[in-house]
Amino acid sequence: MARKGKVSRKTKETSINVEVNIDGKGKYQIDTGIGFLDHMLEQLSKHSLIDLKVKAKGDTYIDLHHTTEDTGIAIGEALKKAAKKFVGIKRYAHTVIPMDETLTRVAIDVSNRPYLIWKVKLKVEKLGEMDTELFKEWFQAFSQSAGITMHVENIYGDNSHHIIESCYKALARSLRAALEMDPRNKKSIPSTKGSL
Numbered sequence: 001m002a003r004k005g006k007v008s009r010k011t012k013e014t015s016i017n018v019e020v021n022i023d024g025k026g027k028y029q030i031d032t033g034i035g036f037l038d039h040m041l042e043q044l045s046k047h048s049l050i051d052l053k054v055k056a057k058g059d060t061y062i063d064l065h066h067t068t069e070d071t072g073i074a075i076g077e078a079l080k081k082a083a084k085k086f087v088g089i090k091r092y093a094h095t096v097i098p099m100d101e102t103l104t105r106v107a108i109d110v111s112n113r114p115y116l117i118w119k120v121k122l123k124v125e126k127l128g129e130m131d132t133e134l135f136k137e138w139f140q141a142f143s144q145s146a147g148i149t150m151h152v153e154n155i156y157g158d159n160s161h162h163i164i165e166s167c168y169k170a171l172a173r174s175l176r177a178a179l180e181m182d183p184r185n186k187k188s189i190p191s192t193k194g195s196l
Helices: 035-048 065-082 133-146 160-178
Strands: 004-010 014-021 028-031 051-058 092-099 102-110 115-119 148-156
Touching: 004 065, 014 065, 028 035, 035 051, 035 065, 035 160, 051 065, 065 133, 092 160, 102 160, 115 133, 133 148, 133 160, 148 160
Parallel strands: 028 051, 115 148
Antiparallel strands: 004 014, 014 051, 092 102, 102 148
């Protein structure tokens, strides 16, 4: 069974269409209207091997907050839909990603119990045109709508671009591992409760 999901999210602030294929090859078509966010979502797709299509239009004449947050919500919803109630997945994963002088760790539980721990400090207020405080907003929105407990921790680093990019890459590799089908447990949900 193909693990694919589509979401169209339209509000007065944004219009977003997302398609995901968990069992893809890391192919992407990303257009959020925010260059740096596009770059991060390309990393997410490439390193998770999740095919990702995102087309977003938002009220960026106000600021980039709504588009950033709503993109996280829509991608999370599409991923959750594609995961087919999480049957047969490995569920837990963690990844440590080095990027030049930076080291970042992401640990996740695909549990349908969203929670975000964000231990990331950035030295600049903007990356490209993006306010750096918006990255936590994206991870929070994605975590909530995908139903994933997520601990994101930058262990050390100096360059803010490297820090944020390593967060997305570590999330990508963790998603790849946690959503992989468990060959020893293909037909059941990885929980003693019997559901996630």
